[in-house]
Amino acid sequence: MHRPAAPAAVRQGSLRELNLAVVLGRIAAAPRPPSRADVAAATGLTRATVSAVVDDLIAGRLVAEAEPAPRAGAGRPARGLVLAGDGPAGLGLEVNVDYLAVCVTDLAGRVRHHTVHRADLRPLPPADALARLVALADAARLDARRQGLTLAGAVLAVPGLVDAAGLVRLAPNLGWRDVPVPALLAAHPPLAEPVPGIPALVVENEANLAALGELHADPDGPVSFLHISGEVGIGAGIVLDGALFRGVRGFSGEIGHLTVRPAGRPCGCGGRGCLERYAGQEAVLAAAGLDRADLPADTAAARLADLAAAGHHATRAALAEAGAALGVAVAGVVNLLDLDTVVLGGGYARLTPWLRPPVLAEVSRRVLTAAWSPVTVRPSALGPEAAVVGAAGSVVRRIVAAPVGWLNRAG
Incomplete structure (x- = not known):
C-alpha cells in the first residue's frame, strides 16, 4: 500500500530518528513480512541496531510481530514484522x-x-x-x-x-x-x-x-499518470515519476475548466465551453433525459451505468458525447505532458466501459504520438472513494x- 521514499543518507535530526524512518519504511515497503535479519540485510544496519529500533517501534504501536511461517528445516523460525493495526x-x-x-x-x-x-x-x-x-x-x-x-x-x-x-x-x-x-x-x-x-x-x-490514493493503492501500478475525478465537477491530479505535480501555486489539474468548445455553454467559473458543461455529472444526466432529483438514494453514476448496460439509447448517446468532450481535453494534456496512462475516477470509474471508446477515439485523432505510443485509459482502483x-x-x-x-x- 505504501510507497515511502527512501530517507536521504544525510539529514538533520538524530541518528535514532533516521534509523526509525529507515527501518519502518523498509517494513512498510516489503512485499511480505521481513524478519529483523531481513531488515538488517536490506538496510545495512547492524542486527543489534535493527533489534533496538524494532523494539521501539513495537512499543510505540507502529510495528507488530507476525506469526512465523512454518518451516521444514531445523531451527526456530524468524517472526516477520508488519505495520501495527492498532496504533x-x-x-x-x-x-x-x-x-x-x-x-x-x-x-x-x-x-x-x-x-x-x-x-x-x-x-x-x-x-x-x-x-x-x-x-x-x-x-x-x-x-x-x-x-x-x-x-x-x-x-x-x-x-x-x-x-x-x-x-x-x-x-x-x-x-x-x-x-x-x-x-x-x-x-x-x-x-x-x-x-x-x-x-x-x-x-x-x-x-x-x-491521484495520491491511486498511486499508493497499487505498488506495481504506473508512476506517471493523469487521474480524472468525474463528479458534478471534473478535477484532475497529475502524477509525474511518483510525485504529485501541483504547479507554481498548487492549483494544477483544473481539467474541468479546459475549453472544449470555445463558443459553448456558459460555465459557473465565468468561462464558456468548459469540459464540465459537457462531461460533468449533471450535464450527462440532462443529456440522458434524467433528473438528479429522481435519484435521492442512488448515485448518478450507478443509475447511468445501469441504463447504459440495459441499452438505453439516450444514456448511451449522452455518455458518448461526454466521452468525446473528455477525449478532447485528455488529448491536450497528453500532448503537453507525454503521459501514457489516464485513470478515470470518481463517478467515471463505473462508467469507463462507455466513456473509454470515445475518449480513445479523440486521443487517437489528436495526440501526435498515438500511432506508436498508445495511451491506456482505465478505471480507478479506488473509484469514488479515491x-x-x-x-x-x-x-x-x-x-x-x-x-x-x-x-x-x-x-
Whole structure:
C-alpha cells in the first residue's frame, strides 16, 4: 500500500530518528513480512541496531510481530514484522457537491471506517456543511477508538482551489469563494490527536488526493499518470515519476475548466465551453433525459451505468458525447505532458466501459504520438472513494516517513 521514499543518507535530526524512518519504511515497503535479519540485510544496519529500533517501534504501536511461517528445516523460525493495526490512523474527510465522506485508514492503509452522507450541499453555507462533516468525523473517531486506533491527523478534500494555508479560494460548483476552512473548523473540537510533526488538519484539492490514493493503492501500478475525478465537477491530479505535480501555486489539474468548445455553454467559473458543461455529472444526466432529483438514494453514476448496460439509447448517446468532450481535453494534456496512462475516477470509474471508446477515439485523432505510443485509459482502483481514502492515507504516510513524532507523543 505504501510507497515511502527512501530517507536521504544525510539529514538533520538524530541518528535514532533516521534509523526509525529507515527501518519502518523498509517494513512498510516489503512485499511480505521481513524478519529483523531481513531488515538488517536490506538496510545495512547492524542486527543489534535493527533489534533496538524494532523494539521501539513495537512499543510505540507502529510495528507488530507476525506469526512465523512454518518451516521444514531445523531451527526456530524468524517472526516477520508488519505495520501495527492498532496504533495511529489517518482521518480522511471530503466535502463534495452532493455528498460528504469520512474515512479512517490504519498504518498499513487498510480502510477501518467509511461513511458517505448524500445531500446537495450547494444551498448550505460553508459553516453548516462543515458542521455536518464534523458530526460524521465524531462518529468515525468513536469507531476508531473502539478498534484501538488513535487518529493522528486529518486531511480534508475539497473540489476547488486551495492555498497552502487551507483557504478555499474558489470551489465554483459549491459556490465557495475565499472560505477559511481551518478557522471554521476551529470552532469545533479537534478532529485528531496532537502529534509532533503531523498537522492536525490539512485542506487539499480532492482530485490531487484521489491521484495520491491511486498511486499508493497499487505498488506495481504506473508512476506517471493523469487521474480524472468525474463528479458534478471534473478535477484532475497529475502524477509525474511518483510525485504529485501541483504547479507554481498548487492549483494544477483544473481539467474541468479546459475549453472544449470555445463558443459553448456558459460555465459557473465565468468561462464558456468548459469540459464540465459537457462531461460533468449533471450535464450527462440532462443529456440522458434524467433528473438528479429522481435519484435521492442512488448515485448518478450507478443509475447511468445501469441504463447504459440495459441499452438505453439516450444514456448511451449522452455518455458518448461526454466521452468525446473528455477525449478532447485528455488529448491536450497528453500532448503537453507525454503521459501514457489516464485513470478515470470518481463517478467515471463505473462508467469507463462507455466513456473509454470515445475518449480513445479523440486521443487517437489528436495526440501526435498515438500511432506508436498508445495511451491506456482505465478505471480507478479506488473509484469514488479515491479522494477520501487518499486523504486518510496521506496522514499515515507522514508517520511512516517520520515516525519519531508519533513515538515522542506516545512516550
